[in-house]
Amino acid sequence: MKLLLATGIYPPDIGGPATYAKLLIDELPKKGISVDVVTYGKSGISRSIPKGIRHIFFFYRCFFKAIKSDVVLVQDTISAGLPALLAAKLACKRLLIRVPGDYVWEQSVQRFGVKDSIDDFQNKKYGFRVEFLRSVQKFVVNNADIVIAPSNYFRDLIKDWVKNKDKVITIYNGINLETKDKRQEIKKEPKTIVSVGRLVPWKGFDMVIEMMIDLPDWKLVIVGDGPEYNNLKYQISNLKLESRAELKGSIPREKVLELLKQAEVFVLNTSFESFSFQVVEAMSLGLPVITTNIGNLSEIISNNVDGVLVEPNNKKELINAIEKIDKDSLFKEKISENAIKKSKNFSIENTLNELIKLF
Numbered sequence: 001m002k003l004l005l006a007t008g009i010y011p012p013d014i015g016g017p018a019t020y021a022k023l024l025i026d027e028l029p030k031k032g033i034s035v036d037v038v039t040y041g042k043s044g045i046s047r048s049i050p051k052g053i054r055h056i057f058f059f060y061r062c063f064f065k066a067i068k069s070d071v072v073l074v075q076d077t078i079s080a081g082l083p084a085l086l087a088a089k090l091a092c093k094r095l096l097i098r099v100p101g102d103y104v105w106e107q108s109v110q111r112f113g114v115k116d117s118i119d120d121f122q123n124k125k126y127g128f129r130v131e132f133l134r135s136v137q138k139f140v141v142n143n144a145d146i147v148i149a150p151s152n153y154f155r156d157l158i159k160d161w162v163k164n165k166d167k168v169i170t171i172y173n174g175i176n177l178e179t180k181d182k183r184q185e186i187k188k189e190p191k192t193i194v195s196v197g198r199l200v201p202w203k204g205f206d207m208v209i210e211m212m213i214d215l216p217d218w219k220l221v222i223v224g225d226g227p228e229y230n231n232l233k234y235q236i237s238n239l240k241l242e243s244r245a246e247l248k249g250s251i252p253r254e255k256v257l258e259l260l261k262q263a264e265v266f267v268l269n270t271s272f273e274s275f276s277f278q279v280v281e282a283m284s285l286g287l288p289v290i291t292t293n294i295g296n297l298s299e300i301i302s303n304n305v306d307g308v309l310v311e312p313n314n315k316k317e318l319i320n321a322i323e324k325i326d327k328d329s330l331f332k333e334k335i336s337e338n339a340i341k342k343s344k345n346f347s348i349e350n351t352l353n354e355l356i357k358l359f
Helices: 016-031 053-067 081-090 103-111 128-143 152-161 180-185 205-214 229-238 253-262 277-284 315-327 329-346 348-358
Strands: 002-007 034-039 071-074 094-098 146-149 168-170 192-196 219-223 245-249 265-268 289-292 308-310
Touching (some): 002 053, 002 081, 016 034, 016 277, 016 348, 034 053, 081 094, 081 128, 128 152, 146 152, 152 168, 192 205, 192 253, 205 219, 205 315, 219 253, 253 277, 265 277, 277 289, 277 329, 289 315, 315 329, 329 348
Parallel strands (some): 002 034, 002 071, 071 094, 146 168, 192 219, 192 265, 265 289
């Protein structure tokens, strides 16, 4: 079988869709499914090409590759989603769309000044640009043959976008769990916090940096790139935290895993998550995870059992959780062991089996 994977981002880009794409590229051929990729960025069509023109290039590349493929899987609703949908229809191929997030909400927060949460955003009307993007997104999702959500929480949200709700299904993201037994190979860095993700407003990295003022014995490492990079760099400088807070930028996955193995705590202070690869990867390594009780994260973590859930941007709760893990060795050991066990529910093998059933 031949699969065409159309994705907006791909390594070296940072983000869940890029990680997911790379896992499919590495693992599906082992199951007898060859994978071809169309993407943007360094691995595909240059983002320096003006908008509109690069989307046309994306469409043509998708079309000619779709002719030679059996199924098209796209994991973007607009920039890759619309060209891939048109190409799949023209080539008479089935199209599955994996919806990793609400692209319109993300763009509205970053570009159009929207402050509402993703849940509130679904039921409100905004200006022309927002509503135009929303109409395109709904058009793409409605015309896909199958819509894949990465969590039950996000599946329920997407169902409000489509007429045929039965075609929206959940397939949890999977990660490669083979690294978990290698945790002891790298020397630990005491009192080190690691946080990983796209540097966008809803990830709450600014609060994590601010929190370091109240944790003078700790160090913070943030991995990722995005539009907030310069703002976060300025914040670190302004708070005089250069010696204790570091922005690593975009680095290879192997280096990210190395940092996770060295760290004492993983923190993700996010206000939205459809599914977090970073949380599951940290759990699979036995690294204590502190994250927020939003989106699908309560589907991954049971509070105080295999991780700690706090309210978004609640500095006091974050600090209390870090100090509890640091001081209570029995609690730390318990959630670490339970996290390793829980992470097995999100193996790449489970994800691949579910995808292959669809194919």
